Amino acid sequence: MNNLLKKITIGIGAVLCLLSLSEPAMATRIKDMAAIQGVRSNQLTGYGLVVGLNGTGDKNNILFTRQSLTNMLKKMNLHFNKNQIKVKNVAAVMATANIPPFARIGDRIDITVSSLGDATSLKGGTLLMMPMKGVNGNVYAIAQGAVSLAIPAGVNDRSSHLLTARIINGATVEREIPFRLEGKEQLTLSLFRPDFTTARRVGDTINAALGEGIAKIIDAGSIRLNVPESMQQEHVAEFIADVEGLSVVPDTVAKVVINEKTGTVVIGSEVTISNVAVAHGDLNVTIQGQNPQYIMELPGTSTIGELVNGLNSLGVQPRDLISILESIKAAGALQASLEIL
Structure with a gap:
């Protein structure tokens, strides 16, 4: 029996991650x-245009892109009918940002831009000057700059997410949120x-x-x-x-979290088990028992970490472990909430 209770690491068919916080909680x-x-931080949003794309912008059937480009050109005293504009190097985007508390005028914040139309890529584009507004409609920042897709090295562009990009320090705070x-x-x-x-x-x-x-x-x-x-x-x-x-030292709720897809078991520090006996396939487990036919015995109110380590030492598969824990919970012997992901 003592040999069976030794905490020996045995290879199992799937990954089993056991986090048993049996030590006292840290402050x-x-x-x-x-x-x-x-x-707290506050959310900002804005609408603008990314230009300089290599033929990967919105197509001609995206009317709001052409209308936005027409309006921008009018402000520069260039007058065109939107139906006369046919470009593939412009994409309409929405930008989002979080302005932190106590941000001062002139501070820089990061922004994220995402395509609105049918552009195929924002790679190599530049965001034109765009106001960033809060939920009250006031402008709190002005954004502009070259977008960055941050594509990992060696990754094929076509398999990457090309329609969302970042601009580090891409917006300047123009209005402070009073606090x-x-x-x-x-x-x-x-x-x-x-x-x-x-x-x-x-x-x-x-x-x-x-x-x-x-x-x-x-x-x-x-x-x-x-x-x-x-x-x-x-x-x-x-x-x-x-x-x-x-x-x-924060108090914690006794909880066991199980991810059935990966076989991961995460156990809180306050989790205990009461008297119970479980038979699962060829495996028999008892808590607070003296019957010699049982393979593994543990005293009542043992931590579930001891139970899981003991089962793991016997080579129990993660799927069987999950079934055992679910059964112990159903019997009312698991003094914790059981959350299945």
Whole structure:
């Protein structure tokens, strides 16, 4: 029996990736778990033309491309009827970008451009000057520049995605999104993964480090921060930095995630199993049992990581392992949620 329980790596037919976090959870900085409400990036979009394509632009039946080109030429005192324009080196595109919080006028941001018409490639093109607007219709940036497809070396162009490109630092911020920290008496800290236990730990940690009453839990995902009066005018940013630098051990939900396609099993640190016996094909497994006919025995409330490692040492195939875990969950002995991808 002891020989069977040794954790020996045995080759199996498919890839089995087991992540069993049996060690105590590590402390995480608050800045990696939460963010100040309102301090976030905003999305920008724009419509424009990419020119300089080598005959790979939109065809003549794409009317909005010809209309856009006609309008642009009119602004340059060149007047043509759109039906007279027949070019293959122009493509209509939509551009998207994220403007980060506290972006200042003159800052540069990256943009992504994607073809709107029936162009076959944006390779070698240049985006003409184009306004980037927010959801309120205001222009926040101006974009322009040569597009880059970033095709991997050795990859055939025809097999690559040629209709979406990037322009690094392709847009200049022209309008700032207002968000002032000066004078703030209260801030709200929003957890990326709402959890009442984690929220309480964050609040207790902040109060212990910065003073009682600084943090008050609102719900599972929000903690209200009362900015000390001495820091409300010119030192709110320093206060936020002090909060972000604190470390907390986040609580986790007991969960097992299984990818049936790849045979991957990911196990959380809090997952345990209760008394159960499983027979699967030629394999018999018991948890908290003394019957000698069973091949492998584990004590009750063992971690599922011990179970999986034991099954792996016996050469159990990933598909059989998934079936065993599903059966243990159905029997109510798996003290965790089971998620099948």
